[in-house]
Amino acid sequence: TLLSPDGRKESAGEANKTCAPPIACSSCMRSVDGKAVCSQCERALCGQCVYTCWGCGALACVLCGLADYADDGEKTLCTSSAM
Ligand SMILES: [Zn+2]
Numbered sequence: 001t002l003l004s005p006d007g008r009k010e011s012a013g014e015a016n017k018t019c020a021p022p023i024a025c026s027s028c029m030r031s032v033d034g035k036a037v038c039s040q041c042e043r044a045l046c047g048q049c050v051y052t053c054w055g056c057g058a059l060a061c062v063l064c065g066l067a068d069y070a071d072d073g074e075k076t077l078c079t080s081s082a083m
């Protein structure tokens, strides 16, 4: 095995500060491609972790969305509508 004496490589050109850092879903930590944000805690959510409140239509995360199992399927209420 040969190791170069200066084993470091300068990663040039990747320090672009103008780009916003990729937003991770607060629930599953995947990168968020959309702009879904929980209306309660304002955390970023991916499309698979966002819930839509059937009461007011607000977006909620899994922590703020309260699943309510009714007769006609799963409904999700945000904390505001659940009150
Ligand atoms: Zn997610």
Ligand SMILES: [Zn+2]
Residues within 6 Å of the ligand: 038, 039, 040, 041, 042, 043, 060, 061, 062, 063, 064, 065
């Ligand atoms: Zn939330």
Ligand SMILES: [Zn+2]
Residues within 6 Å of the ligand: 053, 054, 055, 056, 057, 058, 077, 078, 079, 080, 081, 082
């Ligand atoms: Zn609601």
